[in-house]
Amino acid sequence: xxxxxxxxxxxxxxxxxxxxxxxxxxxxxxxxxxxxxxxxxxxxxxxxxxxxxxxxxxxxxxxxxxxxxxxxxxxxxxxxxxxxxxxxxxxxxxxxxxxxxxxxxxxxxxxxxxxxxxxxxxxxxxxxxxxxxxxxx
Numbered sequence: 001x002x003x004x005x006x007x008x009x010x011x012x013x014x015x016x017x018x019x020x021x022x023x024x025x026x027x028x029x030x031x032x033x034x035x036x037x038x039x040x041x042x043x044x045x046x047x048x049x050x051x052x053x054x055x056x057x058x059x060x061x062x063x064x065x066x067x068x069x070x071x072x073x074x075x076x077x078x079x080x081x082x083x084x085x086x087x088x089x090x091x092x093x094x095x096x097x098x099x100x101x102x103x104x105x106x107x108x109x110x111x112x113x114x115x116x117x118x119x120x121x122x123x124x125x126x127x128x129x130x131x132x133x134x135x136x137x
Contacts (some may be wrong), residue, residue, distance in 0.1 A: 006019065006120035007049075008050070009023070009050055009053045009054045010053040012053055012054065012056060012060055013053065013060045018064070019053070022049075022052050022060060022063045022064060022067065023046060023049040024046070024049070025066070025067040025070070026052060026053070026058065026063055027045040027048070027049040028030065028045075028050060029050060029066075031045050032046045036048055036052070037052050037057035037058060038051055038052055038055055038057055051099060084120060099132060111126045
């Protein structure tokens, strides 16, 4: 690879496989129009990427984070969870300050289920008509 070898970069990135991944990712960035941080000197994109890593103009950790981000299909955003104590205090304050009748109007009505005895269930099942048989089955 021209004037840059893996040995020039291996002290910056410990693992050779990781070095290849980072350099290839950076070379793709350059070919997509990414700004280079060193003089090109008529070198191709993979050589420029290795030279950037060897000269430490790019942080390998930043390249790794960018590579991981580019491979992710779904990016989760960590939102801080509310403190349970503050939620309890807020709910208690709202309950004491608000009129109980007004608060009951805001709550959804509880879901109720119809009660059916076993005999009613059996009678309903017996009243069902079986599907007609066809020659296709």
